[in-house]
Each structure stands twice: as structure tokens, then as C-alpha cells.
Amino acid sequence: MDDTCIRRQTAPGQRRRFCTAIFAGCEIDSVLEQASDVDHGHTRQKPAGTRTRLVRAEPGRLVQVQPTACILSETTGGPSGLAAVRCPARWTIRFGANRNSRNRLMGRRFNVQGEMTMEFEGRVAIVTGATSGIGMATARKFAEQGGKVAAVGRKKDVLSKIATPNIKTYAVDLLNERETAVLVENVLNDFGGVDVLVNAAGIIASGTVENTTLAEYDVMMNINVRSVFQLIQLALPSITERKGNIVNVSSVTGLRAFPNVFAYCVSKAAVDQLTRCAALELASKGVRVNGVNPGVVRTNLHRNSGMSEDAYAAFVERSKTTHPIGRIGEPEEIADLILFLASSRAGWITGVTYSIDGGRAQTCAR
Structure with a gap:
């Protein structure tokens, strides 16, 4: 024993x-x-x-x-x-x-x-996409476990509902380069530093390689990839000083090709490669970088893409048949993995993108 x-x-x-x-x-x-x-x-x-x-x-x-x-x-x-x-x-x-x-x-x-x-007492985390789903669940769990959280999203009214003594909210448009820079400045002033960065903000839209416009492609890449890159660069001096870490929220679509979500698949594959490259370059500085690749999770991601409630309900039912476990995921399940990767228990893990998808990546896309 x-x-x-x-x-x-x-x-x-x-x-x-x-x-x-x-x-x-x-x-x-x-x-x-x-x-x-x-x-x-x-x-x-x-x-x-x-x-x-x-x-x-x-x-x-x-x-x-x-x-x-x-x-x-x-x-x-x-x-x-x-x-x-x-x-x-x-x-x-x-x-x-x-x-x-x-x-x-x-x-x-x-x-x-x-x-x-x-686990996270005395540590500060920036969590984007905190107005719903995975980002919101992650922000709450960090706070429950002793951390101070800078919860970032676009909707002030929604952010106000999750504000607590341990969660300070910031309404920011991550497409705006200046707003993003001011966000990090404010977090550093408010908390004195950053230990963990969780990039959970993202959007999805339908479209194929033939009908996706350049404007649609640019918005997808700017939110899903460019904002991740900018936030890492801005927060990195403090994260390096405090030997912190970064967790990027990608998708099963970064690992497998799926039809009719062309730009989204490309953006998430880019996030995965960004994660690996950053991990390799930052390991010598004591900074770990990892990612998670969820399957379909009960969030507002698809609703925000313009899907009606009836269409979303049908999508959820169909997803139960495409995920071998037979159900979609819950935001808290993804947040649990994120918190593990951000914790000291994952101190020898870096450059890894973890599938957490009910087995979806092991099936044929349809």
C-alpha cells in the first residue's frame, strides 16, 4: 500500500x-x-x-x-x-x-x-463568458472554494445577479481591444494581481465553407481566438509573477470536423493549438496552460446564435443520441474539470486539451 x-x-x-x-x-x-x-x-x-x-x-x-x-x-x-x-x-x-x-x-x-x-483561497481568477453556462458555473465555483473572481461578460443585468463579496463583475465587449485592455488594468487595480485566467467566452453560428461571409468569419475568430490571445498577453505578467495558470474553453469541434459550423470548428481548432503553443513557451516560466473540449452542454450558446426554443429543444433531444452517454453535459461538470486544471493538484499538467463530451469525439459526425 x-x-x-x-x-x-x-x-x-x-x-x-x-x-x-x-x-x-x-x-x-x-x-x-x-x-x-x-x-x-x-x-x-x-x-x-x-x-x-x-x-x-x-x-x-x-x-x-x-x-x-x-x-x-x-x-x-x-x-x-x-x-x-x-x-x-x-x-x-x-x-x-x-x-x-x-x-x-x-x-x-x-x-x-x-x-x-x-483550494483557491487568496487567489484571483479572471473568468470570461460569466453571464451564462460554463463561465458562470466556473466563476461561482471559484468563489465557493475561496477564490476572488473577476467575472466578465457583456450583459450588466445578468452579471449583477452573480455578484457576491467574492465575485466582482465587469461588463466588457471583448471585441473591443481598448475595453479589454482596460478590463485587465481594472482587475489588477482591484485585486492586486491575477493567478488564473479562464477564457470561456465564445460564440457559434451556422455556416459552411461556401456561404460563410468574411465578416462572419472575422467576428467568430475575433471572439473565440483573438480575445483569448489578447487576454493572455495582458494578464501574463501578473500570472507569471504569481506562478499561475490558464485554462481555455474550446470544443469537441476543435478535435473533430462537424458540418455546417465551419468558422466555429476552425476557431476552436485554433484555440487548441494556441493552448499547446502557449504551454510550450510558458512552461519554463512556471505557467501552465490547458484546455477543455466540451460536447453539447446546457448553455445559452446555441440560443444566442438565433436558435428558437423549439429548435433548441429538438437539438437537445437529438444530441442525446449523438453522445454515447445518452445526455448532454451540465455547465457544472465542465467547471469541475476547469477548477481541477487550475488547482495545485494539476501541477504537472500543461499543454493538454481534455475531451469532456460524453464520448462525442469518438463517434462519427452527423
Whole structure:
């Protein structure tokens, strides 16, 4: 067994319970219920609901840490108790934990004293495309996990709905070079620096190689590629100084050719190559650059392209048949991968574009 894993053992007076959690970067797969312990030669009964967990923090040394039940209690608001360990699903139903509770827990790490730590505490992220979908989900998750977020979008009224003490909003047209430059200046002044840049803004439009106009092509490339390049250049001095990283949101269309979205496919393939080239050039400076390639996700991307609600509903139903998993993705699923790539847990990953598409890239385009 690896030195970072739980030592499986049962001593007299103990019963073993099993669960899974993330602790100090390790997977914990056993919880020991301690009926009693010895304190200065006297047997002392532990309070009801107390659990003892032994974790090997370094070779040859086991340390006692806080139990999963306590962690669940803190994140869900339910009482600490064995029920959380025996059946997390039942715990979720009884005490009102939901996807947000789970996501908050997933983003947290724990030290050997069992204290919760926030992965992005003290770090600043710029997230574009924050008025909907993947960008909005990413901004919220960064904030939930301790980060300060500069949420960027075009619609002030929508941005105002996601503003929190940890999320400051900026209404900017990324097609405007001057506005984009002022955005980065303002973020640096407001937060003192940038650790993470998430380029999630993007547009899509139908069109083939024959009927796409130069004007349509230019707008697509300017939003989907040029703005990414400009933001990287502007934020890079601060990101380099703080040994931060960049995550670009591309698409499965950057990996595979699809019909009737010619300019969009070209723009996302360009984002993927930009990601790889930037990663190669910036690795020596301690800056990582990665990308994600989603399939169809429940966002406003297609609605904003002019698709009617009926057409969008039909598109979603059809997408269930073109994605092997049988459904479209949710923004939070993409955000989870983005946060992982932006975290210290991905410290040896750079220049990679990750498919997160329900298997879409493995199928024939149709």
C-alpha cells in the first residue's frame, strides 16, 4: 500500500465502517469507529457520533484526523453522525445536501489535523463568458472554494445577479481591444494581481465553407481566438509573477470536423493549438496552460446564435443520441474539470486539451 493511503486495521473495541472522501490529497476508504480510548491510564468514553480515523501522513507515522461525518455535517448542515458514513445518499435526502454541497466538498482539501482548507483561497481568477453556462458555473465555483473572481461578460443585468463579496463583475465587449485592455488594468487595480485566467467566452453560428461571409468569419475568430490571445498577453505578467495558470474553453469541434459550423470548428481548432503553443513557451516560466473540449452542454450558446426554443429543444433531444452517454453535459461538470486544471493538484499538467463530451469525439459526425 502507498504511504499516502489509509492503514486498514481494526483494534479491540473498534468497528470498521467504509466510505470515500478526499483528505490531504489521498483517497480515504475506511473509517474506524472507536468505542473508547485510554487517557492517562483511565478509560474515557467518547461522545456519541465520534469517529477515529488513522491516516498515514508520512512513512511509519499514523495520525488521527477528523471524520467524514463531521465534514459532511459542516458542508450540509446536518448533525455529525454515523448515518452520514453508512449512507451518504440517505444523508443527502434527510439533511438537504444537494449538488452544491457536494461540489463545495469536492473543491476542498484537508490537512493532517482534519481542518478544511480552500483550494483557491487568496487567489484571483479572471473568468470570461460569466453571464451564462460554463463561465458562470466556473466563476461561482471559484468563489465557493475561496477564490476572488473577476467575472466578465457583456450583459450588466445578468452579471449583477452573480455578484457576491467574492465575485466582482465587469461588463466588457471583448471585441473591443481598448475595453479589454482596460478590463485587465481594472482587475489588477482591484485585486492586486491575477493567478488564473479562464477564457470561456465564445460564440457559434451556422455556416459552411461556401456561404460563410468574411465578416462572419472575422467576428467568430475575433471572439473565440483573438480575445483569448489578447487576454493572455495582458494578464501574463501578473500570472507569471504569481506562478499561475490558464485554462481555455474550446470544443469537441476543435478535435473533430462537424458540418455546417465551419468558422466555429476552425476557431476552436485554433484555440487548441494556441493552448499547446502557449504551454510550450510558458512552461519554463512556471505557467501552465490547458484546455477543455466540451460536447453539447446546457448553455445559452446555441440560443444566442438565433436558435428558437423549439429548435433548441429538438437539438437537445437529438444530441442525446449523438453522445454515447445518452445526455448532454451540465455547465457544472465542465467547471469541475476547469477548477481541477487550475488547482495545485494539476501541477504537472500543461499543454493538454481534455475531451469532456460524453464520448462525442469518438463517434462519427452527423
